[in-house]
Amino acid sequence: MKLSALTKVAALSGVAVLTLTSCAANESGSGSADSGSTLSGSIIGAGASSQGSAQEAWVAGFQTVNPDVTVNYDPTGSGAGRETFQQGASAFAGSDRPFKTEEIKAGPFDSCAADSGIVEFPAYISPIALIFNVEGVDSLKLDAATVAQIFSGKITSWDDPAIAAQNKDAKLPSQNIVAVHRSDKSGTTENFTDYLAAAAPAEWAPGAIEEWPSELGGEAAQGTSGVVEAVTNGVGTIGYADASRAGDLATVEIKVGDEYVAYSPEAAAAIVDASPIAGGRGDHDLAIEIDRTTSEAGVYPIVLVSYLVGCEKYSDAANAELVKEYFGYIVSEAGQDLAAEAAGSAPISSTLREKVQIAIDAIS
Structure with missing residues (x-):
């Protein structure tokens, strides 16, 4: 147009x-x-x-x-x-x-x-951080399948066995999970859901999307600041946001191969170097096909x-x-x-x- x-x-x-x-x-x-x-x-x-x-x-x-x-x-x-x-x-x-x-x-x-x-x-x-607010829990380890089920509404309680199995030392409450997503059309949402679609296709049906499907439920918030505010002020909340905005919120380590990797600038940059340049484009079009399923050590896969x-x-x-x-x-x-x-x-x-x-x- x-x-x-x-x-x-x-x-x-x-x-x-x-x-x-x-x-x-x-x-x-x-x-x-x-x-x-x-x-x-x-x-x-x-x-x-x-x-x-x-x-x-x-x-x-x-x-x-x-x-x-x-x-x-x-x-x-x-x-x-x-x-x-x-x-x-x-x-x-x-x-x-x-x-x-x-x-x-x-x-x-x-x-x-x-x-x-x-x-x-x-x-x-930029790494995209999974931020959460659960009293008494300072950090979590989660694999892609569990993250996908949390944000699709299939896992609804913080003491769910899938979460507990990966966090044996955490005191997980029997508390409802409130998954917070962007209400606006968002590149952050597209990159986050691209990770879910690639790394957990059986648990995440919508694919890579810029706008959150209303049928999945959860709590909607406008922009990055809205998501951070909703997670900060909520109870039992979890959301996704540019890592630079995570502040003092607790964050999730993501399973890559046999290890769990915390976000960092170095780990985010590493996945770009570990991913191929897309084919079928002009000589000076360096679009990257991000390998969200890599098992390479030290790589953080949820990046924008x-x-x-x-x-x-x-x-x-x-x-x-x-x-x-x-x-x-x-x-x-x-x-x-x-x-x-x-x-x-x-x-x-x-x-x-x-x-x-x-x-x-x-x-x-």
């Missing part, structure tokens, strides 16, 4: 606050006349809210070394970001999933030249991998130059460390960085 003129204006208006923030960063002395940068101009990006905190850090850092550049990122959500990019209202997109091959074939990508493919790569990796998407060849050369430099900054060690500090994400590995940089270098 084409964006209407009104929708495009809204998309541009939506980044107004970030524009002011970006300008304020430049005026505050974060950049200087002797920075050595010859870049100038502005670019607009839109998409995944999961990247919001990281994007704020990346924008500030990039503008520190390029004081005549303004980068605006509107965290409207993955779906809206992909649509905005396709219809030419933004120069790049953030997305919690790669474009599907049929979406790429169908097009269009109005910011790109007519004969251009897309550049797509993982830029933000968020992508940046741009054009191999832009119709506007000014966009090409700025997007190319901004993407390069994001995947640099400095850029990835900034995101880790600001958002608790897992820096991409040097192996993946080399592959991504080749894709970025192709932008023209």
